[in-house]
Amino acid sequence: MRTSSTMPPESVASALPPARRRPDLGQLAREYGIVVALIVIVVALSFMNPYFLTVRNISNIFLQISINGFLATGMTFVMLAGGIDLSVGSVLAAGGIVAAGLVSGDHAYAPWVGILAGLGTGALLGAVNGGLVAYLRVPAFVATLGMLSTARGITEVYSGGMPIPDLADGFVELGQGRLFGITIPVWIYLACIVVAVVITRNTRFGRYVYAVGGNARSAVTSGINTKLVIFTTFVLSGLLAGLAGMILTARTTSGLPQAGIGYELDAIAAVVIGGTSLSGGVGTMVGSLLGALIIGVINNGLDLMGISSFYQHIIKGVIIVGAVLFDANARREQR
Amino acid sequence: MKQFLLGCVAVMALGAAASAADAKTYRIGVAMYGLKGEFAQSWVNEAKKHPAIKDGTATLTVFDGNYDQLTQDRQFDEMIAQHYDAIIFDPIDSNAGGALVARAEKAGIPVIGSNGPVKAANEAAYIGSDDVKAGEDEAKAVIDKMGGKGNVVILQGPVGQLGSIQRYEGNQKALAAAPGIHLLEKNTANWSRAEALNLMQNWLTAHPGQINGVIGENDEMALGAIAAMRSQGIDPATVPTAGIDGVHDAMVAVSKGYMVLSIKQDAFTQAQGAVDLALRHIIGDSYKPLSTCWTMYPSMKWDNGEGKLYNVPWTYVTKANVQQFLNK
Structure with a gap:
C-alpha cells in the first residue's frame, strides 16, 4: 500500500487485540450462518421454480450482483474503518457518465481513456469524501450525504440531463463481452473480491482498517496514521463506485444520468447482511460477497416467481433487519 | 439463527403460493419502466382485464423496472431464462432499451413495445401514443x-x-x-x-x-x-x-x-392492444383480436396484426368536452 511509509512497524500492529486480526469463533459462526441462510434460500427457490437452478440463470445472478458487489466491496472498507458512504450511487453515475461522454459519438477517444477517466472521477470524488471526513472532521454520514447530491448534480450538468448513447464498441465489450463463457463484469468482480480479501487479510493497511474501526483512540496511540487510513477507505469506495458506473454504462450501452439512484441502500444492506458491524472493526469481504449474493438471489427468485416488486421491498426489508438482529444476538452470546 | 432461517423459508413459501402458474397457457411478461404512477397502474389494470388473460388463455407477469435501467436489464434476463412466450416492453431509456430488445429477439422471444418507444430496435410491433x-x-x-x-x-x-x-x-x-x-x-x-x-x-x-x-x-x-x-x-x-x-x-x-x-392518454388501448399483438405474434395469423380497443379509433386498425406501428391517438380534454369524462 502507498500508505505503508507513514505506518508504524509491524510489531505495533501485532500488539493490537487478536480479535481484530483474524476471524475469531463468533465471526466464523456468523459467516457460517450466512452460508447456511444462502443455501436454504437457494434450495427453497430451486424447488419453487424450475428455471432457478439453470446455468443461464446462475450466470445471470452473478452478472446481476456484480454492480452491487463492487459498491459493497468499497462500502466494506469504509464501514470496517467505522465510516459510511452514502454517495456511492451518485458517484457511480458520475463515473459512468464521464466515461460515456469520452467514448461516445464520432470523436470518441479510445476505450481505455474513458475507463481511466471513469475510475479517476470515482477516486477523486471519493478523495473529497475522505478529505472531509478524515481531515476536516465532517461526520461521514453528512459528508457523503452532501456528495450524494453533489455528484448527482455533476452528472446532470455534464450530460445536460440527457442519456449519452452510441458508445464505442470496445467500451461496450466491458459490459457485454465474454471470456471462457463468463461475462467480463463477473471476471472483474471476482478479481476485485480476491484483491479486497488479500488487502484486508494480508496487508498492514488491512489490519489498520480493522484497528481504526475497532478503537480509533488506541489505534492512534499505537502510532497508526488513522486519518490516512480513513481517507484511503473513501478513495477505494469512490474508485470502486466509478468502476461499477462504467460497467453499468457498458452493460446498458448508454450513459444514464439517473443511474444508481438508491444503490447505496443495497450496498449497505449487503455489507450488513454479510456481518460487518455498523460501528466498525468487525466484518469480512467474503461476508459482503455473500450478502450481495443473498440479495441478488432473493431479487432473482422473487422475480422468477412473478412476485410484485411491492412485496419484494417488504421481503428484502424483513431479511435485512433479520440479519442484523441475528448479528446482534450472536455478539451478545459471544460476551 | 434458526428463527431467521425459518423466516426466510416462510417468506419464500408465501411467494410460491402467490405464483402458481399453469404451464400450458401462454406466458407473457410485461417489463414496465415503473409502477408508481397513475398511468402505469391503469395500464396494468387494463391489461389484466384483457379477455385472453381473464379466460386463462394466457398469463401476464408484470415486472416493475423501478425506474432503474439495471433492474430492467435483470428482468429481461430472467424472462429469457424462463422462456416467456412474448414480452411487452415499456422502456426506461430508449437507447439502452434497444440492447434489451435485441437480446430477447436473439432468444426467439417477440417483443411488443407499448407506451414508450425504443430507438433502433427490432420490436415485433409497437403500440403507443406520440x-x-x-x-x-x-x-x-x-x-x-x-x-x-x-x-x-x-x-x-x-x-x-x-x-x-x-x-x-x-x-x-x-x-x-x-x-x-x-x-x-x-x-x-x-x-x-x-x-x-x-x-x-x-x-x-x-x-x-x-x-x-x-x-x-x-x-x-x-x-x-x-x-x-x-x-x-x-x-x-x-x-x-x-x-x-x-x-x-x-x-x-x-x-x-x-x-x-x-x-x-389511453391506457386501455395501449395495454389491451399490446396483449392482442403479443398473442398474435405467439400464435400466428389465425389469432383474432379479442379486445374492444380496436374499435375505438378509425385511424388505428388491427391490420391483421401485421403492422409495426400502432399509433394510439390522444384525446384532447377542454372545457367543451370535459363533462363527459367527469361523468365517467
Whole structure:
C-alpha cells in the first residue's frame, strides 16, 4: 500500500487485540450462518421454480450482483474503518457518465481513456469524501450525504440531463463481452473480491482498517496514521463506485444520468447482511460477497416467481433487519 | 439463527403460493419502466382485464423496472431464462432499451413495445401514443390562449427520462414556431405536484406578474403550478396552463377554467392492444383480436396484426368536452 511509509512497524500492529486480526469463533459462526441462510434460500427457490437452478440463470445472478458487489466491496472498507458512504450511487453515475461522454459519438477517444477517466472521477470524488471526513472532521454520514447530491448534480450538468448513447464498441465489450463463457463484469468482480480479501487479510493497511474501526483512540496511540487510513477507505469506495458506473454504462450501452439512484441502500444492506458491524472493526469481504449474493438471489427468485416488486421491498426489508438482529444476538452470546 | 432461517423459508413459501402458474397457457411478461404512477397502474389494470388473460388463455407477469435501467436489464434476463412466450416492453431509456430488445429477439422471444418507444430496435410491433406530438399540442394550446405573445415557463419531468425528453422536444417545436413567446424558466419537478408547487412559487417570486403561461409536461405538475398561483392570490384562469395525462383532478381543473387543456392518454388501448399483438405474434395469423380497443379509433386498425406501428391517438380534454369524462 502507498500508505505503508507513514505506518508504524509491524510489531505495533501485532500488539493490537487478536480479535481484530483474524476471524475469531463468533465471526466464523456468523459467516457460517450466512452460508447456511444462502443455501436454504437457494434450495427453497430451486424447488419453487424450475428455471432457478439453470446455468443461464446462475450466470445471470452473478452478472446481476456484480454492480452491487463492487459498491459493497468499497462500502466494506469504509464501514470496517467505522465510516459510511452514502454517495456511492451518485458517484457511480458520475463515473459512468464521464466515461460515456469520452467514448461516445464520432470523436470518441479510445476505450481505455474513458475507463481511466471513469475510475479517476470515482477516486477523486471519493478523495473529497475522505478529505472531509478524515481531515476536516465532517461526520461521514453528512459528508457523503452532501456528495450524494453533489455528484448527482455533476452528472446532470455534464450530460445536460440527457442519456449519452452510441458508445464505442470496445467500451461496450466491458459490459457485454465474454471470456471462457463468463461475462467480463463477473471476471472483474471476482478479481476485485480476491484483491479486497488479500488487502484486508494480508496487508498492514488491512489490519489498520480493522484497528481504526475497532478503537480509533488506541489505534492512534499505537502510532497508526488513522486519518490516512480513513481517507484511503473513501478513495477505494469512490474508485470502486466509478468502476461499477462504467460497467453499468457498458452493460446498458448508454450513459444514464439517473443511474444508481438508491444503490447505496443495497450496498449497505449487503455489507450488513454479510456481518460487518455498523460501528466498525468487525466484518469480512467474503461476508459482503455473500450478502450481495443473498440479495441478488432473493431479487432473482422473487422475480422468477412473478412476485410484485411491492412485496419484494417488504421481503428484502424483513431479511435485512433479520440479519442484523441475528448479528446482534450472536455478539451478545459471544460476551 | 434458526428463527431467521425459518423466516426466510416462510417468506419464500408465501411467494410460491402467490405464483402458481399453469404451464400450458401462454406466458407473457410485461417489463414496465415503473409502477408508481397513475398511468402505469391503469395500464396494468387494463391489461389484466384483457379477455385472453381473464379466460386463462394466457398469463401476464408484470415486472416493475423501478425506474432503474439495471433492474430492467435483470428482468429481461430472467424472462429469457424462463422462456416467456412474448414480452411487452415499456422502456426506461430508449437507447439502452434497444440492447434489451435485441437480446430477447436473439432468444426467439417477440417483443411488443407499448407506451414508450425504443430507438433502433427490432420490436415485433409497437403500440403507443406520440409524446412529441402531445408536448407540441399542449404548448400550442397555451400559446394560442396567450395570443402568441408573452412569457411561458415549462415544468419538466425527471431528468433523462424518456417521456420527459420527448414531451420537451414537442414543447420546443411549438416554441420555435411562436417568435412572440419568450421561455422565461424551465426546470424539472419530477412529475410531482408538491415539487411543482415549490418551483412555481419561487418563479412567481422571482418574476412577479411576468409569467403569462405554464406548460406542464404532465397534469400533476400543472396542478402544482395552479396551487402556487392561488396561494399567491393569482387567478389561475388568467394564466393559461396545460398538462398531459388526463388525471381526475386535471379534469376538474379544466371544468373550472384553471387549465386550458389536458391531453388524455389511453391506457386501455395501449395495454389491451399490446396483449392482442403479443398473442398474435405467439400464435400466428389465425389469432383474432379479442379486445374492444380496436374499435375505438378509425385511424388505428388491427391490420391483421401485421403492422409495426400502432399509433394510439390522444384525446384532447377542454372545457367543451370535459363533462363527459367527469361523468365517467
